[in-house]
Amino acid sequence: MNDTIIEFRNVYKDLITQDNNEVIQTTILSDLNFKIQRGEFTSITGPSGSGKTTMLYLMGILDKPTKGTVVLDGQETTALSEEQLAVLRNDKLGFIFQFHFLLPEFSSLENVMMPMLARGKYTYAAAREAAKELLEQVEMGNKLNSKPNQLSGGQQQRVAIARALSNKPKVLLADEPTGNLDSKNSAIVFDLFKKLNEETNQTIIVVTHDEGFAHRTRRILHVIDGRIDYSTNI
Amino acid sequence: MIINRNILYIAFRQLSHRRRQTLLTIGGIGISVMVLISAISLMDGLLQSFTNKIINSAPHIIVSGEKITNPVSDLLYKKDSSSTFMFYKNVERNDEDLIKNYARVENIIYTDPNIKLVSPVLSINVIAKFGIISQPMLVLGIIPKKADAITKFSENMTEGKFDELERSPDAIIIGSSAAKDFQVKVGDRINLVSNFGNTFAVNVVGIFSTGINDVDNNAYANLRLAQNIGNYLPNEVTQLYLRANNLDKISGSAQTIKKNTNYDAKTWEENAASVISLYKTISSMIYFLVFFVLLVAGFGVANILITNVLEKYKDIAILKSFGYKNSEISAIYIIQGMMVAMLGALIGCLLGFIMIQILSSIPITPSQTSSVRSDHLEMGKSPYYFLLTSIFAMIVSFFASLGPSRSASKVNPVDILRGER
Numbered sequence: 070m071n072d073t074i075i076e077f078r079n080v081y082k083d084l085i086t087q088d089n090n091e092v093i094q095t096t097i098l099s100d101l102n103f104k105i106q107r108g109e110f111t112s113i114t115g116p117s118g119s120g121k122t123t124m125l126y127l128m129g130i131l132d133k134p135t136k137g138t139v140v141l142d143g144q145e146t147t148a149l150s151e152e153q154l155a156v157l158r159n160d161k162l163g164f165i166f167q168f169h170f171l172l173p174e175f176s177s178l179e180n181v182m183m184p185m186l187a188r189g190k191y192t193y194a195a196a197r198e199a200a201k202e203l204l205e206q207v208e209m210g211n212k213l214n215s216k217p218n219q220l221s222g223g224q225q226q227r228v229a230i231a232r233a234l235s236n237k238p239k240v241l242l243a244d245e246p247t248g249n250l251d252s253k254n255s256a257i258v259f260d261l262f263k264k265l266n267e268e269t270n271q272t273i274i275v276v277t278h279d280e281g282f283a284h285r286t287r288r289i290l291h292v293i294d295g296r297i298d299y300s301t302n303i
Numbered sequence: 304m305i306i307n308r309n310i311l312y313i314a315f316r317q318l319s320h321r322r323r324q325t326l327l328t329i330g331g332i333g334i335s336v337m338v339l340i341s342a343i344s345l346m347d348g349l350l351q352s353f354t355n356k357i358i359n360s361a362p363h364i365i366v367s368g369e370k371i372t373n374p375v376s377d378l379l380y381k382k383d384s385s386s387t388f389m390f391y392k393n394v395e396r397n398d399e400d401l402i403k404n405y406a407r408v409e410n411i412i413y414t415d416p417n418i419k420l421v422s423p424v425l426s427i428n429v430i431a432k433f434g435i436i437s438q439p440m441l442v443l444g445i446i447p448k449k450a451d452a453i454t455k456f457s458e459n460m461t462e463g464k465f466d467e468l469e470r471s472p473d474a475i476i477i478g479s480s481a482a483k484d485f486q487v488k489v490g491d492r493i494n495l496v497s498n499f500g501n502t503f504a505v506n507v508v509g510i511f512s513t514g515i516n517d518v519d520n521n522a523y524a525n526l527r528l529a530q531n532i533g534n535y536l537p538n539e540v541t542q543l544y545l546r547a548n549n550l551d552k553i554s555g556s557a558q559t560i561k562k563n564t565n566y567d568a569k570t571w572e573e574n575a576a577s578v579i580s581l582y583k584t585i586s587s588m589i590y591f592l593v594f595f596v597l598l599v600a601g602f603g604v605a606n607i608l609i610t611n612v613l614e615k616y617k618d619i620a621i622l623k624s625f626g627y628k629n630s631e632i633s634a635i636y637i638i639q640g641m642m643v644a645m646l647g648a649l650i651g652c653l654l655g656f657i658m659i660q661i662l663s664s665i666p667i668t669p670s671q672t673s674s675v676r677s678d679h680l681e682m683g684k685s686p687y688y689f690l691l692t693s694i695f696a697m698i699v700s701f702f703a704s705l706g707p708s709r710s711a712s713k714v715n716p717v718d719i720l721r722g723e724r
Contacts, residue, residue, distance in 0.1 A: 159626020184625040186309035
């Protein structure tokens with residue numbers, strides 16, 4: 070079995086903006102080639118505007134490259150339709166963002182159930198059980214019925230992590246997951262990631278500013294000006 | 304696309320989260336549905352009560368003495384092409400519009416199995432004098448038993464007895480509107496002056512009210528009496544009132560009668576055509592205006608959905624990130640529109656039902672100028688008003704939700720998720 074879970078082949082990403090009828094083309098990523106293996110715990114670092122978040126969205130097939138190919142779990146994604154990509158995202162990926170993006174009308178439990186119910190893979194009862202288990206795993210078992218606005222920032226992020234894990238994703242993608250948290254909560258989030266990676270061999274890719282966080286992951290991809298500056302295994 | 308339960312759930316929760324605006328929008332739909340139902344019921348009720356009264360108490364077909372103009376006689380055409388005729392004037396005898404030897408015409412008419420009853424009528428114009436009042440009046444000579452089967456005088460007598468008409472040779476019954484004009488009571492004696500200047504003193508033996516002003520403005524006398532006053536022969540009448548078994552077939556019957564008798568025959572629909580078309584014109588104008596009320600309610604639906612979409616960009620982006628399809632995101636907002644419409648329609652149907660009850664219980668002063676009189680509003684009652692209006696509200700809401708749902712499905716998650724920084 071192929072051990073590569075994500076592969077970038079000659080990936081370019083241009084951003085086209087319009088300013089005073091002038092079309093401005095900015096190259097964000099140019100000629101990226103790299104592979105991420107199953108079970109890796111990788112962080113992507115680099116200065117602001119270096120293109121690391123764009124990389125993450127390309128891996129998450131939320132965005133499409135201008136040129137080149139993104140391969141996810143052995144499947145080329147370039148030619149897929151929006152609907153097919155949605156199915157693929159639901160099946161293989163879990164997202165965590167700097168801001169939790171929990172749905173405000175729903176309880177913690179319901180938020181975690183959302184991805185499971187999207188494609189009808191779970192019955193309501195089964196999704197409920199699984200969501201409960203996940204929330205207990207992130208130590209939020211006592212806040213099952215709380216709405217997001219009743220939770221602290223750290224608690225919200227833990228619910229978001231449980232939600233990202235709900236469909237047993239092949240890859241967990243996190244965009245500055247600790248960017249909005251204090252050091253205590255950042256540590257909780259990191260420990261969760263580490264535990265997941267070690268105990269279940271969960272592939273995790275984290276975009277982060279936090280050097281301390283990055284250096285405790287197993288691999289760092291450092292990006293400068295849309296190119297990989299270096300890649301180190303720790 | 305299969306709409307899974309979760310989509311319904313998300314749609315519902317987003318709506319119930321904005322309770323006040325949702326309720327206002329539902330109320331808007333509800334009120335416009337109510338107004339539409341009431342308007343349809345009112346207009347339909349008016350038309351129905353009008354046609355019912357006509358069908359119940361007016362002749363289905365009237366055969367009148369108006370001669371159908373004969374075509375140029377065949378005798379004028381010669382085989383010989385050498386002679387030419389010029390047709391100068393189709394001279395007709397200036398006959399009165401009479402049906403002569405009506406018994407023979409009756410027999411011809413009765414050959415149509417659809418005709419149940421023929422009632423001969425002689426209408427004459429007289430000047431009626433009572434006290435100081437002197438006014439023209441239309442007196443219709445009838446054979447009481449036959450005429451009663453069509454107009455149901457005996458059921459509509461407000462004073463006196465219809466049977467008296469048959470018993471005494473100089474009796475008349477008079478419509479309530481005419482009775483009011485002359486201020487006559489049962490037992491009064493009034494004078495009728497004919498075209499020839501003869502005066503006939505007659506007894507008022509009854510007053511009736513059918514609710515149709517055309518009928519209630521007239522007086523009715525025995526056929527023989529009317530023939531005397533108007534100086535007609537005993538076998539002459541001006542009209543034959545017909546009652547049919549099957550209303551759907553009366554236009555065919557009217558055609559047959561025209562052909563077989565050479566007299567003009569008109570169905571009740573033709574006779575009332577101008578009134579019916581007036582009703583229909585007014586109805587369609589009212590529906591048109593009320594339609595705009597529902598359209599405004601539709602804007603309300605669009606408004607709440609647009610607000611929902613604009614406020615929920617983040618939620619839409621996150622739903623997409625974990626695998627909700629564009630079509631499912633669209634469905635959320637179309638479902639919201641449908642939910643609002645359904646609840647609004649439900650409330651509107653309830654309000655509409657109450658409104659119909661209230662309106663139909665309001666007493667109104669009968670007017671003498673309208674063609675049909677009634678002491679309260681005749682509201683139409685049919686489940687179709689509710690069904691059609693509800694479906695219509697759903698259609699309006701559906702179109703109102705298309706725009707917002709489309710813009711929701713177009714949300715680019717990357718823009719939104721990144722935009723937070």
